Amino acid sequence: MASIARSLTETRPSAVRIAGLRRGFDGRAVLDGIDLEIGQGEFVALLGRSGSGKSTILRAVAGLDADVEGRIDVPERRSVLFQDSRLLPWMRVLDNVILGLAGTGIRDKARHALSEVGLADKADAWPKTLSGGEQQRVALARSLARDPELLLADEPFSALDALTRLKMHGLLQQLRRRHAPAVLFVTHDVEEALRLADRIAITANGRISFDHPVGNARSSPERLDALRREILDRLGVPSH
Numbered sequence: 001m002a003s004i005a006r007s008l009t010e011t012r013p014s015a016v017r018i019a020g021l022r023r024g025f026d027g028r029a030v031l032d033g034i035d036l037e038i039g040q041g042e043f044v045a046l047l048g049r050s051g052s053g054k055s056t057i058l059r060a061v062a063g064l065d066a067d068v069e070g071r072i073d074v075p076e077r078r079s080v081l082f083q084d085s086r087l088l089p090w091m092r093v094l095d096n097v098i099l100g101l102a103g104t105g106i107r108d109k110a111r112h113a114l115s116e117v118g119l120a121d122k123a124d125a126w127p128k129t130l131s132g133g134e135q136q137r138v139a140l141a142r143s144l145a146r147d148p149e150l151l152l153a154d155e156p157f158s159a160l161d162a163l164t165r166l167k168m169h170g171l172l173q174q175l176r177r178r179h180a181p182a183v184l185f186v187t188h189d190v191e192e193a194l195r196l197a198d199r200i201a202i203t204a205n206g207r208i209s210f211d212h213p214v215g216n217a218r219s220s221p222e223r224l225d226a227l228r229r230e231i232l233d234r235l236g237v238p239s240h
């Protein structure tokens, strides 16, 4: 199975190459040799039991953890989306999106990004006047305004209600078609991973224990169900 996943990434140039990634805390190895490649424009969902090191991988790839060993090749233009929007409450929505942008025309870029997430009319609003879903849409706009080659997301929709989450999935897929960043998306939600990802990887015992493409499975309910069962089984969740 790993070879199928590998051949898929080989068809496009890599955006991310992680090799032999190691990280320990208090003498305990949390990451014990993570190898993972993500092709340009490819969406990889990272699943795994709680505490298996998903966020640690994401933080390392984002460049937020200096104490990792191993090799990480990533593009310079990358954005990170967290579970909470991390908007600055003392800045209006537009200024939050502008934050971190550089160069000319940043106001226009930020306004455009807000219109892409359907929030052009909220540019002058304060973050606290927005719903949770709207705040996450602003965070998405802020991420995409930088036109990242890599989008890193750590359970970005898990705090939203089911309907809003579904809407966010639609929006993300739409924006993905337009911006085509590579995506590394940490989630607990198997259905979310099956819906959004090109590939699903699972972390266990400090390694990637499973790495499988989703694309073909989505065209057949039986194959999708088989993949769902295999993933749930690997996560230790009874599937029926």
Ligand SMILES: Nc1ncnc2c1ncn2[C@@H]1O[C@H](COP(=O)(O)OP(=O)(O)OP(=O)(O)O)[C@@H](O)[C@H]1O
Binding pocket: 025, 026, 030, 048, 049, 050, 051, 052, 053, 054, 055, 056, 057
């Ligand atoms: N700064 C830290 N100091 C000490 N231990 C840490 C630190 N960060 C993470 N860990 C430990 O590393 C392990 C992996 O944590 P991580 O947050 O990467 O897991 P996760 O798979 O993202 O979990 P979850 O699904 O619950 O969010 C956990 O046992 C955690 O306690």
